[in-house]
Amino acid sequence: xxxxxxxxxxxxxxxxxxxxxxxxxxxxxxxxxxxxxxxxxxxxxxxxxxxxxxxxxxxxxxxxxxxxxxxxxxxxxxxxxxxxxxxxxxxxxxxxxxxxxxxxxxxxxxxxxxxxxxxxxxxxxxxxxxxxxxxxxxxxxxxxxxxxxxxxxxxxxxxxxxxxxxxxxxxxxxxxxxxxxxxxxxxxxxxxxxxxxxxxxxxxxxxxxxxxxxxxxxxxxxxxxxxxxxxxxxxxxxxxxxxxxxxxxxxxxxxxxxxxxxxxxxxxxxxxxxxxxxxxxxxxxxxxxxxxxxxxxxxxxxxxxxxxxxxxxxxxxxxxxxxxxxxxxxxxxxxxxxxxxxxxxxxxxxxxxxxxxxxxxxxxxxxxxxxxxxxxxxxxxxxxxxxxxxxxxxxxxxxxxxxxxxxx
Amino acid sequence: xxxxxxxxxxxxxxxxxxxxxxxxxxxxxxxxxxxxxxxxxxxxxxxxxxxxxxxxxxxxxxxxxxxxxxxxxxxxxxxxxxxxxxxxxxxxxxxxxxxxxxxxxxxxxxxxxxxxxxxxxxxxxxxxxxxxxxxxxxxxxxxxxxxxxxxxxxxxxxxxxxxxxxxxxxxxxxxxxxxxxxxxxxxxxxxxxxxxxxxxxxxxxxxxxxxxxxxxxxxxxxxxxxxxxxxxxxxxxxxxxxxxxxxxxxxxxxxxxxxxxxxxxxxxxxxxxxxxxxxxxxxxxxxxxxxxxxxxxxxxxxxxxxxxxxxxxxxxxxxxxxxxxxxxxxxxxxxxxxxxxxxxxxxxxxxxxxxxxxxxxxxxxxxxxxxxxxxxxxxxxxxxxxxxxxxxxxxxxxxxxxxxxxxx
Numbered sequence: 004x005x006x007x008x009x010x011x012x013x014x015x016x017x018x019x020x021x022x023x024x025x026x027x028x029x030x031x032x033x034x035x036x037x038x039x040x041x042x043x044x045x046x047x048x049x050x051x052x053x054x055x056x057x058x059x060x061x062x063x064x065x066x067x068x069x070x071x072x073x074x075x076x077x078x079x080x081x082x083x084x085x086x087x088x089x090x091x092x093x094x095x096x097x098x099x100x101x102x103x104x105x106x107x108x109x110x111x112x113x114x115x116x117x118x119x120x121x122x123x124x125x126x127x128x129x130x131x132x133x134x135x136x137x138x139x140x141x142x143x144x145x146x147x148x149x150x151x152x153x154x155x156x157x158x159x160x161x162x163x164x165x166x167x168x169x170x171x172x173x174x175x176x177x178x179x180x181x182x183x184x185x186x187x188x189x190x191x192x193x194x195x196x197x198x199x200x201x202x203x204x205x206x207x208x209x210x211x212x213x214x215x216x217x218x219x220x221x222x223x224x225x226x227x228x229x230x231x232x233x234x235x236x237x238x239x240x241x242x243x244x245x246x247x248x249x250x251x252x253x254x255x256x257x258x259x260x261x262x263x264x265x266x267x268x269x270x271x272x273x274x275x276x277x278x279x280x281x282x283x284x285x286x287x288x289x290x291x292x293x294x295x296x297x298x299x300x301x302x303x304x305x306x307x308x309x310x311x312x313x314x315x316x317x318x319x320x321x322x323x324x325x326x327x328x329x330x331x332x333x334x335x336x337x338x339x340x341x342x343x344x345x346x347x348x349x350x351x352x353x354x355x356x357x358x359x360x361x362x363x364x365x366x367x368x369x370x371x372x373x374x375x376x377x378x379x380x381x382x383x384x385x386x387x388x389x390x391x392x393x394x395x396x397x398x399x400x401x402x403x404x405x406x407x408x409x410x411x
Numbered sequence: 412x413x414x415x416x417x418x419x420x421x422x423x424x425x426x427x428x429x430x431x432x433x434x435x436x437x438x439x440x441x442x443x444x445x446x447x448x449x450x451x452x453x454x455x456x457x458x459x460x461x462x463x464x465x466x467x468x469x470x471x472x473x474x475x476x477x478x479x480x481x482x483x484x485x486x487x488x489x490x491x492x493x494x495x496x497x498x499x500x501x502x503x504x505x506x507x508x509x510x511x512x513x514x515x516x517x518x519x520x521x522x523x524x525x526x527x528x529x530x531x532x533x534x535x536x537x538x539x540x541x542x543x544x545x546x547x548x549x550x551x552x553x554x555x556x557x558x559x560x561x562x563x564x565x566x567x568x569x570x571x572x573x574x575x576x577x578x579x580x581x582x583x584x585x586x587x588x589x590x591x592x593x594x595x596x597x598x599x600x601x602x603x604x605x606x607x608x609x610x611x612x613x614x615x616x617x618x619x620x621x622x623x624x625x626x627x628x629x630x631x632x633x634x635x636x637x638x639x640x641x642x643x644x645x646x647x648x649x650x651x652x653x654x655x656x657x658x659x660x661x662x663x664x665x666x667x668x669x670x671x672x673x674x675x676x677x678x679x680x681x682x683x684x685x686x687x688x689x690x691x692x693x694x695x696x697x698x699x700x701x702x703x704x705x706x707x708x709x710x711x712x713x714x715x716x717x718x719x720x721x722x723x724x725x726x727x728x729x730x731x732x733x734x735x736x737x738x739x740x741x742x743x744x745x746x747x748x749x750x751x752x753x754x755x756x757x758x759x760x761x762x763x764x765x766x767x768x769x770x771x772x773x774x775x776x777x778x779x780x781x782x783x784x785x786x787x788x789x790x791x792x793x794x795x796x797x798x799x800x801x802x803x804x805x806x807x808x809x810x811x812x813x814x815x816x817x818x819x
Binding site: 097098099101102105106108109110112113153155157158160161164165408 | 503504505507508509511512514515516518519522559561563564566567570571
C-alpha cells in the first residue's frame, strides 16, 4: 500500500514537473513551433469559397473575427497550402450546376489574382513546394460533388483544365452516377459511367476524393482508380460512428493502395457523445439538412451559416456537450496506429463545419504539431501528416496521368 | 491565258513568267514557295460542330466538309481558329454548358493529334508551331450569348484558351445588337462595354463579325486594342448586313484592326444574293432537303447545306460563284485601307463555299491569284496571316499593360 502511494506520488510530482516545463516554454514547445513553421501545412478542405460570394464583400487579406480562414490567420497558423472547395447544393444539377461551379472557380482565381504577393495558384505538388519556398500560400481547388459536372465527362475535363485538382464523387445527395453516404443507395455504388469518370479523373490528374460517398461507392472507386484515393475531409468511424467517417477496414483498404485520410475537425464527426446528443436533439443530420435547405434555397453561404447557428444554439442551451480539439489528435492517432503515418493528413472543413473548442480557426493549427510531438511522433511523421502525404498522393496522381496520356 | 499575255507593262511580264512556271494544279512555283513559307491563318472554321458526334476525326482525309489535317497540310493552313458556336436562341446556363463541351471537344482533338496539332493562345505560339511544322489550333467563341452575362464565365473561357469572342451571333444577346436582329440595345449596353474592357484585359480579341453597325462603332470606341472581323466581307460588293461598309472597314483599319474575308457565296456575290431573294422557293426547298438529310444535327446541316447549294449551282438553278470572288473582296478592302488590314476568315464547314475553294487544300490559289494581280510577296504574307498575328500581339500587349502594377 505504502509502496503504491509512493509511486503514485512520484508520478504526480513528475507530471507537475512536466506541466511546469510546458508553461515556461519547454524544449518540445520550441521544437514543435520550429517544425510546424518550417513544414508544408496543407489542408484539403475549406469552404471559405462561399464567403467570396457574401454580399458584404469578403476580403481574404483582412483579419476577420468570424469564420476560420483569412490570410493573416493562415500566416499565424503556419497554414501554407489550402484547397478551396467548390460546392453547391447537391440537388442543383445539370447546366445550372456547371455554371455555378464555374463562377466559384472564377472567384478563387480572382482572389489569387488580387493578392499575388501572398497567394500562388498551384496545379501540382511541385508548384506547392515552390510556393512554400517563396513564402507564399499555395491555393488549390477541389470540387465537392460530382453533380457539378452536369453528368458530362467533357465538363470534368474543362474543370481539370481550369485547375481543379480533386473532385469528391458525391456530396450529401446521390448524383447521377454515384451514391452518397447520406442518401438512399440508387446506383449500388458507382455506375458504369461513374467508373468512366474515375478513369478520366486519373487521366486528367484530378485526385479522386471519397469523402461523402457511400461505402460501396468507396470500394468501387478504389477498385477502378489507377491512382491512390483521398478522403479530403473524413474522420474515423471507430471513434465516432458517423456515416461520413471511415471504418477501420475502409481506412486500411485506402492506405493499402497508397491513399490518405484527411481528418475532418467537425464536432459531430469526431465526438460520439456530441454526435449522439445532436442526433437526439435534431432528429439527425439528414432531417436537419433538409429543413435548412428548404429555408436557404440555393444560397450556399446561408446553408453553412444556418448549420453553424443551429449547432451553436443547441450548445448554448446545453443540449450538446463541449468537444475539445484533442479529439482531432485522437482521430489522427487512431488512423496512424491502424495504417501508419504515411496515410493520414488534415482536412479541417474550416468555414464549413463547427470547430471543436481550442481549434476555433486556423491560427490554432500549431497545437496539432505540438500534441503529436508530445505523443512521441517523430519529426518526419509529423511533416507527412501536416502535408507531405497529400503531396505524395498528388505526385502519384500526376504520374498516373502522364502515363495514361502518353499511352494515348 | 490570252488575257494574261495581253496585259501590259510589268504586270504582263510577271503574268507571263507565272504562266510559264504554272503546274498542272494551276499554282506556279513562285506562289507555292511563297504560300508554303508563309504563316497562313484562318480566323473562322465551324469544324468544331463535326467533333460533337464523336465520330468525326481530324486525322484522316474526309470525303465531306472542308477541314481535316491532310487537307490543311495540303493547303498549308498553319493556324486555325475553331469556332465555338451554338444558336443564339440557346441562352443561360445551358449555353455556358454547351460552350464548355465544345471547348473541350477542340482541346481533345488537339490532344489526340499531338504530332500534327498544338493548342496556341499567342502569336508567338503560332510562330513556334509553324517552325515545328505543326498546325496551331486556336479557339474563338462565336456569340456573346455563351457567357450568360457573366464576366466570370468569360474569364474561364479565356483561361481555357479562347482568344476571340464575337460579340453576338445572328440574334441579339443580352448586351449587344446583332446585324440580323431588331436593335434593342442601341449597340452595346453598358454591360456590353464592360465585356469589351474585360476582353481587353484578358487578351481576348474583340470580334465584330455578326454585330450591328452601331455595336461595331461602340466596340471600336470602347476597345483599347484593335478589333477583328473574324469572318465578314465587303458590303460595297455584296450588300449583306453581315458584311462591312467601306466606312466601317476604314474605321476598323484606322484603329489597327483587320477584316478577315468570309468565303460564303451569299456574302461574296450580289448576283447570288439577288437570285436567292428572287427565288424564295429555292431557299425553302434547300432548307427542306437539309432538314430531311440532317434532322437537328447542326454539323450535318452546315455541310449538307453547302453540298445542296452546290448541286443547285451546278444545275444552273443558282448563279455559279467561283473563288475569284474572294480575291475581289480582298482587293477591294486592300484598295480601301491597304494590305495591313485584310486577312482570311473562310467560314469553312459553316457556309457555302464558292467553286474552286471547296476545302482548305485550295488555299494556295489565293496566293497565286494575288501574285497574278501584282501584289508584293510581303503584302501577300500579311493577308495570309501576318496581319492577324500583328493584331494578336497588339491585343497581348494591351492585356499585359492593363495587368502591370501601377496601371489601373
